Structures are given as C-alpha cells and as structure tokens.
Amino acid sequence: MTEKLKTLSVCVSARVPNIFNYATSELSQDAFICWLLQWAAPEFANIEPRLNECGTKFIDALFIKAGKIKPEKFDSIEVKKQVDSIDVLVMLKESTGDIHAIIIEDKTDTKHHSDQLNRYYKIVKDKFKIPEKNIIPIYLKTGDQSSYSAIKECGFFEFLRNDFLCLLRKGKTSGVDNDIFNDFLFHLEKKESAVNKFKNEPIDVWAKKNNRAWSGFYSELKKELNTGNWNYVANQAGGFMGFWWAGKKVGNVTPYLLLAENQLCFKIGVKEGKPKTERNEWHNRICKAAKEHQPNLKINKPDRFGSGKDMTVAVLKTEYLVPDSNGILNLSETVKILRECEYILKTAISDFVEPPMQ
Secondary structure (H helix, E strand, C coil): HHHHHHHHHHHHHHHEEEEEHHHCCCHHHHHHHHHHHHHCHHCCCCHHHHHHHHHHHHHHHHHHCCCCCCCCCCEEEEEEEECCCEEEEEEECCCCCCCEEEEEEEEEECCCCCCHHHHHHHHHHHHCCHHHEEEEEEEHHHHHHHHHHHHHCCEEEEEHHHHHHHHHHHHCCCCCCHHHHHHHHHHHHHHHHCCCHHHHHHHHHHCCCCCHHHHHHHHHHHHHHHCEEEEEEEECCCCCCEEEEECCEEEEEEEEEEECCCCEEEEEEEECCCHHHHHHHHHHHHHHHHHHHHHCCCCCCCCCCCCEEEEEEEECCCCCCCCCCEECHHHHHHHHHHHHHHHHHHHHHHCCCCCCCC
C-alpha cells in the first residue's frame, strides 16, 4: 500500500463511526481480548484462518512474555470473563489432560489495587488446581503508567500497548479484515498517536492540557534521566500531570524537583518541624545555589508561598521546554536544563548543615 493510500485509509477511519469511541470502559476492552483469544480455538482454524492465526499468535506472545514454553498443540481453548473478579481467564487443555491458565488483569488508564494480582494468582492455583509452572500471569495495559515495579513484585508480566499494537498490525498485514478487529486497532493507534504528539507537534499545541502527550513526554524523560515518577496530581485548580525526581531527605525536609506541566518547581516536603521557617530557608538556599552555579537560569519566588507539608519554595522562570526552529521539542536541550536544575538542588542540599540539637 502506498503512503498516499495509507493516509487516505487513516482519514476514512477517523470519519466513520468506531464502536470503541463509545465502548471505552475496561469491560469493553475485556470483551475484545476474550473475542480475539477465543478465535485461537482449533475449531475456528478453517472458519476464519487469519483471525485464528492472530489469536494463536496472541497466546504465543503471552507465553513468551512469561518466559514459558507453549505446548505445540491444545485440544481446547476456553475463555472466561470476570471469574472470581479475574478480568480474563484462559484455560488451555492439552490432549494429555494438562491445563495451562492465562490470567489477564486488563487495564486501560487505571492501576492495580487491593492486592488483586496476588489474590487472582492464588485463586487459579488453589481453586482451579493449576500448577504454578502452568500459570501465565499477565498485566495487560493499553494506557500508560510511570512504573511497573509493583506488577513485577507480584510475579506478573507486562503486555503493553506497544506489544498489542505490534500483534494487531501484523494481523492486519497478514490479511485480517474484520470490522471489530479494525475498530480496536484504530482505537489503539489513536491512543499511541496522542501519546507521541510531544515528538511531532509544536510545544504550544500539545502542552495545552493534552494529558496523553504529557504522559508520553514524562515517560521519555524518565528514560533520559534514568529516574523519576509521574502521575496525575489533583488540586483545587483542576489538577495537572506531574513529574517528580531528585528527592533527598536532609534533616526534617525532603527537597525535590517537580514538573507541573509547563512549570518547574523546587519543592520541599516537611514531615515535622516549622514549615514556614523551612520554606524561607530553602528558598534562600536554592536561590543562592542558582546564582553561584547556574546564573544563566532565572529562579524566582512562587506566585504564592504555601504553608503545608509539601511546598513550592522556588520556580524556574526560564522556559525548560526548549523548542527547535519549528517549535518542536528539542529533547536534548530540555534535558540539559533539567540537569542544571538538578545541580542547583544538589548544591543546595550539599550546603545544608544539620542544626545542633537543643
């Protein structure tokens, strides 16, 4: 297909009704996952061979993610939905009678909670009597989140949007032509495009409350800095997407850096002591460090000093999002400014002297 035809296909897809523009819940995504996995059953190989092949490759990919060797053949594949609160449970039976179970915890933009992953694993192992070597625990996520360390600690393996897109694109290339399949693929492509807008749109376009673009930018930033976490931060002003890093406890205070979308803040967390006194001292300390070590950066007071447990003590007035000649984000120059702000904070921390005990 030529690039012109590809563009035309995308434009047409964007105009026609897509069921997943309306079926946006995780339950709707559960339904698509169940639907595609059920097509992998042996009895459908001659009915819709391309969908059968794609469903089979889906199962292959899940075994690979879990580092398990998939048996060459299954006599039956049974897909269950919302069994004991497990989003998707796939039972694969060999001719020997051995059963393999795929647990899928399916997420769009939410996260796991309430120890649910450990509970689901225990249910499959104890209630369904599946040996651990035959359990494939999968955390399938089509949205974005800052860290998957807690998922790994529970013994689950991530199957992320990019993994799903890779599978579905290959299915499309191999000849799958099905309205449900096409709608879901386009739905994921739109998500992926929105997340990557920070790479190809001017800063003043994507930075205006495009939360998916901010999550894409923060994810890339975390790789560049090799540290940090990000998430939505609720507040009385309507909330924002935040990225925080470089925190270190000194005395009663934990200074750290926060990106509140377009603004870079020097923050302190105060668990005990006198918040206002700490706030003023750290404002002066950070301004002094900036003036002495990074005079090219302009550091100011925030518009309003707070007095809570987490306070902004200084803000960067220099724009940290650096555009290229076309207004597109220059990531390397942006990271350079963030490293300079790290150095300011590090210097302010190193100059800290623990006050004598009274």
